[in-house]
């Protein structure tokens with residue numbers, strides 16, 4: 001469904017991605033792992049058209065999307081849930097989610113409130129009154145309300161209290177049951193291996209390894225050596 005072929009990306013003169021290639025099949029959850037600064041966020045932003053793809057090609061659903069403006073990539077069915085939280089602070093949580101809803105999305109507001117029981121508790125609060133964890137769950141729900149074909153999740157459990165991490169894990173399991181296609185950037189290796197079908201590892205902007213969940217579980221050291229601080 002998605003293919004990255006030899007992607008390069010830069011911040012000014014500094015090259016952040018060096019020939020990154022991988023693909024994601026329909027219905028698959030792919031975990032993108034690597035240390036801080038390895039290029040995970042840049043990869044998601046390059047797919048979304050938020051960082052220019054200087055060389056290489058991104059194909060989605062049979063067409064080239066690299067070079068297209070972000071709104072066209074979004075319209076093609078790609079949604080990025082960034083790590084930075086961006087609640088509309090004067091609207092309630094429920095209104096924030098409703099605003100994301102696109103006709104035809106299987107994730108209606110009612111279904112999302114069932115999938116995220118924890119959101120139900122604070123659904124009438126204003127976006128500006130939420131804790132960081134509550135905002136993170138809300139932007140995930142809003143992203144799903146858009147009905148993406150491909151969901152890009154940037155560290156959804158980062159900095160969350162344990163109860164919120166559990167809520168994220170439950171939502172990821174639901175997405176797996178739904179066979180939604182997802183790229184998950186996640187520092188929490190256990191959470192990543194719980195849901196991912198495959199793992200791609202980035203190191204210094206290079207995709208250095210790709211393995212199945214079974215291979216990662218059988219040989220965790222093969223993954224961990226790219227995650228430990230060096």
Ligand code: ATP
Pocket residue numbers: 011014016034035036037038039040041042043
């Ligand atoms: P993290 O978990 O810390 O977000 P990451 O794997 O997502 O790490 P990226 O954020 O993609 O890594 O960063 C890749 C490289 O690009 C790093 O060397 C980083 O310092 C650099 N970089 C990221 N954002 C910018 C920016 N806005 N301007 C300049 N350099 C940047």
